[in-house]
Amino acid sequence: MNWITISWPMLAAASLSLGLIExxxxxxxxxxxxFVFSLGAILMAAFSGLELAFMRAQSVAEAAALLPWxxxxxxxxxASLTAFIWVYFGTGRKWLALAPPILFAVGICxxxxxxxxxxxxxxTGIRTVQTFGGASFSVLEGVSNPWNAFAYLGGLALLVxxxxxSVRLWRSGGRRRALIVGGCVTLFTLTAxxxxxxxxxxxxxxxxxxxxxxxxxxxxxxxxxxTDVLAATKVAAELKESERRMDLASVAAKMxxxxxxxxxxxxxxxxxxxxxxxxxxxxxxxxxxxxxxLHPDDRESRRLxxxxxxxxxxxxxxxxxxxxxDGKVRWISSRGRVERDAEGKPLIMRGVVLDITHxxxxxxxxxxxxxxxxxxxxxxxxxxxxxxIAHQLNQPLAAILGNAEAAQQILRQxxxxxxxxxxxxxxxxxxxxxxxxxxxRLSALFKRREMQLERVDLHALLAETVDLIQAxxxxxxxxxxxxxxxxxxxxHGDRVQLQQVLLNLIMNAADAMRGxxxxxxxxxxxxxxxxxxxRVLVVDHGPGIAPEHLTKVFExxxxxxxxxMGIGLAICQSIVVAHHGTLTAANNPDGGATFSIAFPTxxxx
Numbered sequence: 001m002n003w004i005t006i007s008w009p010m011l012a013a014a015s016l017s018l019g020l021i022e023x024x025x026x027x028x029x030x031x032x033x034x035f036v037f038s039l040g041a042i043l044m045a046a047f048s049g050l051e052l053a054f055m056r057a058q059s060v061a062e063a064a065a066l067l068p069w070x071x072x073x074x075x076x077x078x079a080s081l082t083a084f085i086w087v088y089f090g091t092g093r094k095w096l097a098l099a100p101p102i103l104f105a106v107g108i109c110x111x112x113x114x115x116x117x118x119x120x121x122x123x124t125g126i127r128t129v130q131t132f133g134g135a136s137f138s139v140l141e142g143v144s145n146p147w148n149a150f151a152y153l154g155g156l157a158l159l160v161x162x163x164x165x166s167v168r169l170w171r172s173g174g175r176r177r178a179l180i181v182g183g184c185v186t187l188f189t190l191t192a193x194x195x196x197x198x199x200x201x202x203x204x205x206x207x208x209x210x211x212x213x214x215x216x217x218x219x220x221x222x223x224x225x226x227t228d229v230l231a232a233t234k235v236a237a238e239l240k241e242s243e244r245r246m247d248l249a250s251v252a253a254k255m256x257x258x259x260x261x262x263x264x265x266x267x268x269x270x271x272x273x274x275x276x277x278x279x280x281x282x283x284x285x286x287x288x289x290x291x292x293x294l295h296p297d298d299r300e301s302r303r304l305x306x307x308x309x310x311x312x313x314x315x316x317x318x319x320x321x322x323x324x325x326d327g328k329v330r331w332i333s334s335r336g337r338v339e340r341d342a343e344g345k346p347l348i349m350r351g352v353v354l355d356i357t358h359x360x361x362x363x364x365x366x367x368x369x370x371x372x373x374x375x376x377x378x379x380x381x382x383x384x385x386x387x388x389i390a391h392q393l394n395q396p397l398a399a400i401l402g403n404a405e406a407a408q409q410i411l412r413q414x415x416x417x418x419x420x421x422x423x424x425x426x427x428x429x430x431x432x433x434x435x436x437x438x439x440x441r442l443s444a445l446f447k448r449r450e451m452q453l454e455r456v457d458l459h460a461l462l463a464e465t466v467d468l469i470q471a472x473x474x475x476x477x478x479x480x481x482x483x484x485x486x487x488x489x490x491x492h493g494d495r496v497q498l499q500q501v502l503l504n505l506i507m508n509a510a511d512a513m514r515g516x517x518x519x520x521x522x523x524x525x526x527x528x529x530x531x532x533x534x535r536v537l538v539v540d541h542g543p544g545i546a547p548e549h550l551t552k553v554f555e556x557x558x559x560x561x562x563x564x565m566g567i568g569l570a571i572c573q574s575i576v577v578a579h580h581g582t583l584t585a586a587n588n589p590d591g592g593a594t595f596s597i598a599f600p601t602x603x604x605x
Contacts, residue, residue, distance in 0.1 A: 002135035002136075003135055004052070004055060004131075004135045004137060004207065005052075005135075007212075008048050008049075008051060008052040008055075008211060009048075009052070011048050011211040011212065011214070011215060012045045012046075012048035012049055012052075012211070013045070014215070014218055015041045015042070015044045015045035015048060015211075015214065015218060016041070016042060016045035018041050018218055018221060018222065018225075019037075019038045019039070019040075019041030019042040019044075019045060020038070020042070021038075021225065022034045022035075022037050022038035022041060022221070022225070023035065023038035023039075023042070025225075026038055032087050033084060033087040033088035036080055036083045036084045036087055037080070037084045037088070037221060039076075039080050040076075040077055040080030040081050040084060041218070041221075043073055043076050043077045043080060044077055044210075044211070044214045046073055047070065047073045047074060047077060047210060047211065048211040050066055050069055050070045050073060051070065051207070051208060051210065051211055053066055054066045054067075054070065054138070054208075055137035055138055055207050056137075056138065057126065057138045058138070059126065060123055060125060060126045060140065063123075063126055063138060063140050064117065064123055064140070067111070067117050067118070067119060067120075067140075068111040068117070068118075071107070071108050071111055071117075071118050071119075071151070072108060072111070074104075074151075074210065075101070075104040075105060075107075075108050075154075077214075078100050078101060078104050078154055078155070078158055079100070079101035079104070081158065081185060081217075082097050082100045082101055082158060082161060083097075085097075085161065085162055085165050085181075085182070085185060086165070088177075088181065089165045089166070089168070089169045089174070089177070089178070089181075089182070090169075091165050091168035091169045091172060091174075092161055092164060092165035092168070093161070093164060093165075096157065096160060096161040096164060096165075097161055099154075099157035099160075099161065100154045100155070100157040100158035100161060101154070102154075103150050103151075103153045103154035103157055104150065104151055104154035104155075106147075106150045107147050107148065107149070107150030107151040107153075107154065108151075109147070110145060110147035116145065116147075117145060118145060118147050118148055118150075118151060119144070119145055119148050119200065120140065120142035120143060120144065120145055121142070121143045121144065121145040121146075122142050122143045123140050123141070123142035124141050124142045124143070125140075125141045125142075126138055126139070126140050126141065127139055127141060129205050131205070131206060131207075137207045139205075144200060148200065152193060152197065155189055155192070155193040156193070158189050159186060159189045159190060159193070162182055162185045162186050162189065163182070163186055165182065166178040166179075166181075166182025166183070166186070169182065177224070180220050180223055180224070181220045181221070181224060183220075184216040184217050184219065184220035185216075185217055185220070187213075187216045188213045188214055188216050188217050191209070191213040191216070192209070192210050192213040192214075195208070195209050195213070196208055196210070243270070255272065255273075255352050255353060255354040255355075256269060256270045256271075256272035256273025256274070256275070256276050256277075256352065256353045256354075257269070257270045257272075257273060257350075257351070257352050257353075258270070258273050258336075258350070258351055258352070258353065259348060259349070259350045259351075260287065260336075260348065260349045260350075261347075261348055262310075262346050262347060262348060262349060263347065265286045265287055266284070266285070266286060267285035267286055267287065267289070267290055268285075269285060273352075273353050276322070276330065276332060276353050276355055277290065277293045277322055277332070277353065278293055278322055278323075278324065278325075278330075279293055291303075293322055294320050294321070294322060295320060295321035295322065295323055295329060297321075298320035298321050299320075301318060301320065302318050302320050302334075305317065305318035306318075309336065309337075309338055309349070310338060310346050310349075315335065315336065315337050316334070316335060316336035316337065316338070316349065316351060317333075317334070317335045317336075318333075318334055319331065319332065319333050319334070319356065320332055320334070329357075330355060330357050331355070331356045331357045331359075331360040332353050332354065332355060332356065333353070333354045333356045334351060334352070334353045334354075335351050335352055336349050336350055336351020336352070337349065337350060337351065400428050400432060403424045403425075403427050403428045404428065406424055407421060407424045407425075410424075452494055452495075452496075453492055453493060453494060454492070454493075454494075454495060455490045455491075455492060456490060456491045456492070456493050456494075456495050456498055457490050458490070458491055458527060458534070458536065459484055459527070461495065461498060461499055461502065462482070462484070462502065462525060462527075462536075464499070465499050465502045465503055465506065466480065466482075466506070466525070468503070469503060469506055469507065469510075472507075472510065473506075473510060473523070476510055476513070476514055476521065477518050477521055478510055478513060478521045478522070478523050479521060479522050479523070480523045480524075480525070481522065481523070481524045481525075482524070482525050482526070483524060483525070483526035483527075484525075484526065484527050485526075485527045485528055485529050487529075491534070491579070491599055493579045494575075494579075497575045497578075497579075498575070498579070500571070500572075500575065501572045501575050501576060501583075501597065502536070502538075504568045504569070504571070504572050505538040505572065505595045505597075506523070506525070506538060508568065508569070508595075509523050509538055509539075509540035509542070509593075509595075510523065510540075512540050512542030512543065512592070512593065513540055513541060513542045513592075515542075515543070516541065516542055516543070520541045520591075521541070522540075522541050523538070523539070523540055523541075524537075524538075524539040525537070525538055525539075526539070529601075530601075531601065532600065532601055533598045533599060533600050533601055534598070534599045534601060535596055535597065535598045535599075536596070536597040537594055537595070537596050537597075538594070538595045538596075539588065539592065539593075539594045540592045540593055540594075541588075541590075541591055541592040542591075542592050542593065543591075543592075544587040544588065544591060544592055544593050545585060545587055545593050547587075550585060550586075550587075553569055553585050554569050554570055554572075554573045554583070554585075555570065569583075576597055579599065580599070580600060581597060581598055581599040581600070582597075582598045583595065583596070583597050583598075584596050584598075
């Protein structure tokens with residue numbers, strides 16, 4: 001065993017090993033430059049094997065059979081190195097990049113002609129040459145082929161292309177890469193070309209050293225790989241430290257961070273985020289794992305919010321519940337943003353999760369308190385409506401009594417008129433239903449309950465509300481007029497709460513006109529509809545609101561009435577706001593005040 005037998009397999013193994021490493025990196029990171037270089041390194045490993053077999057050939061036929069394969073593989077190496085420099089540097093000239101593989105391919109065409117070879121026009125024999133260290137190798141003897149000049153021209157074109165690309169890269173700031181990679185590829189091309197020319201001309205009695213020349217490129221790429229590994233190690237350490245800091249910050253802020261790789265469906269989350277969502281600290285996560293952690297009733301709303309964020313530029317924002325092991329639930333607020341590529345395709349969504357359980361509990365308590373206040377306002381208002389309530393009930397009860405007495409008189413007669421009795425009974429039923437309706441409406445106002453959304457016909461609700469308070473208006477000698485818009489939309493809201501608002505505004509308007517002359521006691525209720533909103537207006541002809549009080553009328557516990565509690569208008573405003581509307585007050589030019597309720601049309605049912 002000699003140095004040739006030992007070194008060429010070692011060079012082939014080195015090329016193959018680095019080629020496989022670069023192939024793995026190229027495929028994992030989708031790096032075309034790494035992938036192309038890996039092909040060149042693997043091809044060079046194959047060339048080293050062919051080169052060693054050529055040096056160990058025992059006959060002309062055996063050596064001649066290897067020559068076309070060596071030419072083809074070397075041509076592929078030249079093409080891969082050219083492509084690698086073109087992609088890795090990104091600074092070469094296209095026509096120079098095309099020249100090396102084209103020229104070499106022209107030379108290889110000689111291998112396709114029977115009886116010819118790119119190196120030899122004719123082979124006359126084979127002999128064994130002794131070299132230093134006691135090693136020997138086989139050498140073919142014959143007449144040189146002019147086609148071999150194309151191979152050398154290809155090498156020269158590769159040399160010019162690499163030098164030009166390296167100079168351009170150096171000028172653009174990539175000096176290290178230009179010096180190491182460009183310099184080593186230049187050294188390989190120059191050394192391999194000169195050494196093979198000396199061997200072909202018979203000046204040097206040594207084997208071809210392409211494999212040894214390629215060692216310079218291997219050293220350069222190992223240096224690049226080592227630099228990348230060190231940089232990746234540094235970045236990994238920095239990322240780990242950054243993750244610790246983010247984790248500490250998220251714990252301090254009581255929130256967790258997450259990132260969803262949309263293409264690979266992998267979910268990264270900090271320990272805090274995993275804890276809030278009840279997920280394992282180490283298990284791999286995807287969207288399905290995250291969805292299964294949510295309350296079943298909240299999964300659809302989360303899905304809709306996610307779909308909206310992916311299909312538009314809106315931010316992802318949703319609240320949901322996470323069931324806990326002890327049977328309780330944790331309320332989570334999640335916000336995020338989608339990162340897209342140049343074509344607008346979603347790549348990654350990043351966001352945060354925050355425990356809002358305490359806030360939800362406070363909101364629930366506030367809602368309960370608000371409901372209690374609204375109920376108290378209705379009870380207080382119904383006390384002021386005692387005359388109207390008595391009138392509403394007295395009318396049907398008096399009618400029922402009158403019909404019953406008439407029926408008794410008829411039954412005492414000898415001949416009973418059954419038709420008349422039927423009419424009396426029908427009237428009794430109608431009056432009973434009327435009284436029951438009054439009691440039912442009053443019961444709804446007295447009853448304390450949560451908001452119940454339904455379709456509400458504003459005109460029907462106005463008629464029902466006026467019917468409840470008509471007796472009080474008649475007692476105060478107030479003339480009520482209506483100006484209602486036809487074809488008005490229904491509103492999606494709570495019927496009882498909306499009626500409470502209307503009752504409050506009508507009663508306040510009546511109170512405001514008690515001190516003015518009877519001829520001026522006119523109350524008008526009107527409705528209007530535009531493209532953007534639906535309005536209900538309550539207009540009185542009282543003294544109006546003092547200008548300095550206009551900004552205070554809706555403040556809780558402020559009242560212009562001597563015995564007022566100051567909660568009626570505050571309750572009205574809170575109810576209207578809960579229905580996504582606005583309540584405003586303004587003085588009329590001819591006296592009095594107008595209270596306007598406006599609901600946006602998108603809330604119309």
